[in-house]
Amino acid sequence: MRIYWDVPIEMDDGLVLRADLFLPVEEGRYPVILSMGAYGKGLAMQEGFPSAWNIMIEKFPEVAAGSTNKYQNWEVVDPEKWVPDGYACLRIDSRGSGRSPGYFDSQSAREIRDLYDCIEWAAVQDWSSGKVGMNGISYFAQNQWYVAKHQPPSLAAICVWEGFADLYRECCYTAGILNEMVANTVEMQMNTVQYGRGVNGPRSAVTGQLVCGDVTLSEEELARNRFPIRKLIAEHPFADEWYAERSADFAKTIVPLLTAGNWGGQPLHTRGNVEGFVRAASSQKWLEMHGYEHWVSFYTDYGIDLQKRFFGHFLKGEPTGWLKQPRVQLQIRHPGDTFVQRMEQEWPLARTNWTKFYLHADGGLVVDEPDSGAPKRLAFEALGKGLHFTTPPLAAPMEITGPSAAKFRISSSTENADLFLVLRVFDPAGKEVLFRGALDPKTPVAQGWLRASRRKLVPELSEVYRPYHAHDEDELLTPDVPVDLDIEIWPTSIVVPAGHRLALSILGRDFEHDEAPSGLSNMKFAMKGCGPFTHNDPADRPVDVFGGTTTLHFDDGARPYVLLPVIPAAAGA
Structure with a gap:
C-alpha cells in the first residue's frame, strides 16, 4: 500500500481535520471507503481495546489471517483487506478527536457538516473515482444515518453496521429511562483520545506519532474543549430538537444502504438497523441480522464478503450478483450460540x-x-x-x-x-x-x-x-x-x-x-x-x-x- 499520514482536509470554517489515507501501489482513481469518528485513528485496536481484540482473534482466527494487523483500528475496516481489491481507505479523526483540533461535540450538526464536506473532498481528489462509500461499526455507522439525510452528492452507498439511528430512544434515554452507558462511553473511550492530550495520551506503534495531537493541554483546558455530555443529557430529558439534530431522518435517506444489526445488541445495536431498513426512503436497501459480539462479524470472512459484494456493485460496478441478494438475510439464533442462515424478502416476516x-x-x-x-x-x-x-x-x-x-x-x-x-x-x-x-x-x-x-x-x-x-x-x-x-x-x-x-x-x-x-x-x-x-x-x-x-x-x-x-x-x- 501507499500510506499517507495526517492528510489535511480543510473545513468551511478554516479548521483542518487530519486523516490517514491507504491507497493501492499503482497510480489510479479508486472508489473510497470513508470513516470518521472519535476513537483516534492512530490507536491500534489491540492497544485501545485489548480484551475485545483477544476475544475476536481467539474465536475467529480468520480475522488476523492475511494481514499484518498493524493498521487494525477500532470499528473500521482493515485496509490490508480492502486496498488490494482496488479501494482507497480514508480514516478521519473527527473535530476535537485524535489528531484533529477543535471543539469536540460528538455527532453534532457541526460534526455532520464536517463529514459531508469530507465526503465531497474525497470525491474530487486525483486518486478518487468520485464514488464514496461509508463503512464501519457503531459510531462509524450511526453518523452514516445522520449525514445521509443531507444527501451529499458523492455518497454512493452506506454500510451501517450495528449503528443506532435515534439518539434519544436508542441511546440516551431507553424508552424514557436514562441510559448510563452513554456518558460512561464518552468518558472512557472518547475523552481519553481527545485532541490536546499530547504526551499524556497514547503514541502510535506504527508511526510514533502522538495519537492525540502534538499539543498538550491541561485537564481544565481539555474539559473546556469538549461537550459536557452528562450535563447536556440531563438538560434534555425529552425527545427534542437537540436529539433530532443528532438522529436519522429516514424520509430523506435515499442512498443505497446495507444495514446490519445484532440480535444481542439491546438496547443499542439492533433497533436502529431494523428501523432504518423499514423506514428509509431508499429504494435500494438490504437488512442483515447476526449474533456474536458487537465488533466481531464485521471483521470475519462472512462480514467482509457481504460488504465487498455490496460495495463492489455500488462503488465499482462489478458483477457481484448483489441485485440478486434477497432483501433480508437473517442468522436465525438457536441455544448454544448456533446460527442458521435464512434469506427473506421483508421485515417483519410476512408469514409471522x-x-x-x-x-x-x-x-x-x-x-x-x-x-x-x-x-x-x-x-x-x-x-x-x-x-x-x-x-x-x-x-x-x-x-x-x-x-x-x-x-x-x-x-x-x-x-x-x-x-x-x-x-x-x-x-x-x-x-x-x-x-x-x-x-x-x-x-x-x-x-x-x-x-x-x-x-x-x-x-x-x-x-x-x-x-x-x-x-x-x-x-x-x-x-x-x-x-x-x-x-x-x-x-x-x-x-x-x-x-x-x-x-x-x-x-x-x-x-x-x-x-x-x-x-x-x-x-x-x-x-x-x-x-x-x-x-x-x-x-x-x-x-x-x-x-x-x-x-x-x-x-x-x-x-x-x-x-x-x-x-x-x-x-x-
Missing part, C-alpha cells in the same frame, strides 16, 4: 403468526387464553424481584423472530414507574438459557422498557407489534390509579427447543442473571446481563418515586399480554 401470550395471575403464560374469573391484581416492589410468567414446556420447537410488544394496565403507589420487560428461556431442568450479547456474554432473549409517564404514543408511527412513543412530555400517574401501557420489546430471534419454557419477567429495575459477572477493558463496570446499559442514575430514578410498589391489573377488557412473532415451521420441518 402474531400470537398473544396472556399473563395469568397464577404465573402462567398462556397462548390466546385470557385469565378468566374476577379481576385480580399482582403487586411487586419496583426494586425487588418483580413478577414472572412462564409457559408450560413446549411440545415442539417454537421460532420467535421479529419485534414484540406488551400491553399492560398498571398502577403505582407513587407518581411514576419504570417497567423493564425481559423475555427469557429456561431448559427442562429449570436453568435459564443465556445468550451471547453484543457486549455482555450472558444476556436474555430480548428486553423492553418504558417509563410510565412517557406512555403517549405517536399513532402514525405505531404498529401493534412496535409501539412508538412520543417522549415529548411527562404524564405523571395518580398514585394507585391504573393506566394502560403499550411497551416495545426490541427485535430478536430464537428457536426455543421442545421441552424448554418461554418466560416473561416484569421488573422495576435492570435485569441481572445469577451467574458471575463479566467485563471488558473498555467498559466501566462489570456486566450482569444487560451489558453496560444500566439505568441507575439517582437523579433520573429517585428511590422515592421509582422505588414504590407497582401493580399489574387483570381487568375485564384489559387482560395483560405479550404479542410475540411466532414463525410457522417450514413444511416438512
